[in-house]
Amino acid sequence: MFCEQCEQTASGQGCHQWGACGKGPEVNALQDLLVYVLRGLAPVVLKAEALGLPVREINAFTCEALFATMTNVNFDGDRFKTYIRQALDRRNSLQAAIASAGDTEPWPAIATYEPQWDESLSSQGQDASLLLLQEAEGNIDIFSLKLTTLYGLKGMVAYASHAWELGQWDDNLFHFTQEILSKLGDTHLEVGDWVALALAVGQWNFRAMELLDSGHTGTYGHPVPTPVPLTAQAGKAILVSGHDIKHLATLLEQTRDRGITVYTHGELLPAHGYPKLKADNPHLYGHYGTAWQNQVHDFAKFPGAIVVTTNCLMPPHGEYSPKLFTVGAVGYQGLQYLEGETPDFEPAIAKALELPGFAASDVETDQPPRSVLTGFAHQAVLGVADQVIEAVKSGKIRHFFLVGGCDGAKPGRTYYTEFVEKVPEDCIVLTLACGKFRFFDKNLGHIGELPRLMDVGQCNDAYSAIQIALGLATAFDIGVNELPLSMVLSWYEQKAVAVLLTLLHLGIKDIRLGPTLPAFLSPNVLAILSQTYQLKAITTPDADLAACLA
Structure with missing residues (x-):
């Protein structure tokens, strides 16, 4: 091969x-x-x-x-x-x-x-x-x-x-x-x-x-900033991973009044920000686990049924394969596949009712519940654009960083955690996709009423991030490349390739990409992209921060 x-x-x-x-x-x-x-x-x-x-x-x-x-x-x-x-x-x-x-x-x-x-x-x-x-x-x-x-x-x-x-x-x-x-x-x-x-x-x-x-x-309505619990609650449970919000909505409809709590995993975290989805489904409770590459650990520990709706599926371990279901384009030989554009989730529901779910002793009670914020899509952020603009003009916000993209298991991705930890306190971090799980639960504080860490959404919500950038550029009457904005992206698979090509098509320059550059880019093609768009590989958090803020 x-x-x-x-x-x-x-x-x-x-x-x-x-x-x-x-x-x-x-x-x-x-x-x-x-x-x-x-x-x-x-x-x-x-x-x-x-x-x-x-x-x-x-x-x-x-x-x-x-x-x-x-x-x-x-x-x-x-x-x-x-x-x-x-x-x-x-x-x-x-x-x-x-x-x-x-x-x-x-x-x-x-x-x-x-x-x-x-x-x-x-x-x-x-x-x-x-x-x-x-x-x-x-x-x-x-x-x-x-x-x-x-x-x-x-x-x-x-x-x-x-x-x-x-x-x-x-x-x-x-x-x-x-x-x-x-x-x-x-x-x-x-x-x-x-x-x-x-x-x-x-x-x-x-x-x-x-x-x-x-x-x-x-x-489902425009996303709104929403706190999402990271702690479980006692009872039967289903975990839904992937990106497909419609499949999540279908499962929520079929589990209504069934005594089952539904948790999101991976890139479905931003689903909690959609107001109509949340309003109609109080049993959509919280988020469990982190990024896709940790699913072997997350899925093995989860005490309920698991549904994978899109990428990213890893070859499953036998210990949790019987409780794992796939839909849509996702598949693995031996796993139960639920067919159709509107799958019947009854087999997954039956498995969830059969499994023990979270016991009262599993729920953290000796410390305050942990949560993260999601839902900072383009309407939510541009809705407070006047605050953002005033904070920039007054010097309270010096710079914006978009730090996100695809996560992965390969060594070297701790760069992104270190980068965000070292971002100065007068800067805002926008993030999206599963790359955020390197730092999504960190408390970076606020600048005025604006949180310093804003989760824009899934990888496809690069559209929202672009709309935010375009909206701010219009408000300041400057080009996007003149904004105090730096993009520091991680990539893993082909959706990230598509998003990168979109950014280049829009003429966005000085993107930093890592943890390594694509093997399928020949030296000459890489030179073309570097010369035309100043596309560059990440180096170290300190060096890249200094260059972005220079």
């Missing part, structure tokens, strides 16, 4: 024997084969679209299937075989409809590919993965940019899939997805063309995050 799409690749180069995420060679090959089949589906969808044939459902399927190939989403080889069959069935049906419409133009070879359904399927996937390199015709920079574009696209369609669940979509975004998939094999594009395509992924990822923001706020 060969995979370098995440930050934790072996030796910083790529995983060759077994994925650092726990993905095996066979699953890796099936994922690559699925991507190849989706690339063959793309020109068929574009032709059907041009002829006025309905393609929206197929576009949504493409997004979900590509989402499943992201790091730590799906490890189930059988599920990937199903996705491949479904993609081929949709392609063949669409080709028949196009022929019936009178278009008999021959298809490219990739659009007529049929795998051999035997024991060689994995090796066919390995061959398909090599084609992307061969199509770059030996140009390592073009290969690097193709990977950057593909990985950014994977992150973008993940957000688009969540938005689709909430009734939000943009047919132009779907069209762009198919265009990129169809162009991955293009041998006529130069380095500059691929840079432009990668930045276009960033542009459309901004649209995907906007759609998801509209879906969340239109359904």
Whole structure:
């Protein structure tokens, strides 16, 4: 196998024997084969679209299937075989409809590919993965940019899939997805063309995050600053991990009046900030555990059922596998999978009622309850923009830092904790995504009535952070890059790639990225990004703080 799409690749180069995420060679090959089949589906969808044939459902399927190939989403080889069959069935049906419409133009070879359904399927996937390199015709920079574009696209369609669940979509975004998939094999594009395509992924990822923001706020209200307990309460319990707030809402509806307390885990912490979700579901109580890479410890100790809604799933330990359920694009062989856009959570509910839950002795009673604040999305922060502006003008706020992104288990991520701890007391820290769990429970105090640590939300709420920056830039009548704002980001998987491309598309400069730079960026591509956008690697907290505040 060969995979370098995440930050934790072996030796910083790529995983060759077994994925650092726990993905095996066979699953890796099936994922690559699925991507190849989706690339063959793309020109068929574009032709059907041009002829006025309905393609929206197929576009949504493409997004979900590509989402499943992201790091730590799906490890189930059988599920990937199903996705491949479904993609081929949709392609063949669409080709028949196009022929019936009178278009008999021959298809490219990739659009007529049929795998051999035997024991060689994995090796066919390995061959398909090599084609992307061969199509770059030996140009390592073009290969690097193709990977950057593909990985950014994977992150973008993940957000688009969540938005689709909430009734939000943009047919132009779907069209762009198919265009990129169809162009991955293009041998006529130069380095500059691929840079432009990668930045276009960033542009459309901004649209995907906007759609998801509209879906969340239109359904559950705009987030408001909300304290979230970090301590448990006695009783039966279900833990919900991942990012999918609609699946969380569905489970809350099905557990209403069932005597079960629902806790969030990982990137679902910001769900507590949505007022309609909280008002309708008093049994959504608190947050348990921290970031995804700690789930082996968190899940083993949790005394109830656990539902994983999106990435990031780690290969589970047998001790807690029987109480673990997956939905959506998530899967692992042997785990119970709850199918459908609106899953029936009854098996998870039954497991929660069977398990002991938290005993009274488990609940901390000898000290004040611990909690954290979440819900500082764009409306909440810009709603007090006058206070922020006055604090800056009066010198009470010297600088803003956006410190967040994807967390991970690889050594070196303590940088972010140390950085936040050393931020001067006259500075504000905005944070988002699971990177915040390095410091989310620290009490940094206030500047006036403004907390110095503000949780903007999930990784997709980079949209909120951007809106905050744009709003403040407008209020000060300056450009975003002139704001007293520094971005210090951590990355792990492909959603982070998509968000980074969005920031670059918007022209935001001087971003610090770590803990290491992507292995799929060639030296020349990295030089282009460094020269154009001053993108740089993190160094040490002290040195980077000094540079930001200079």
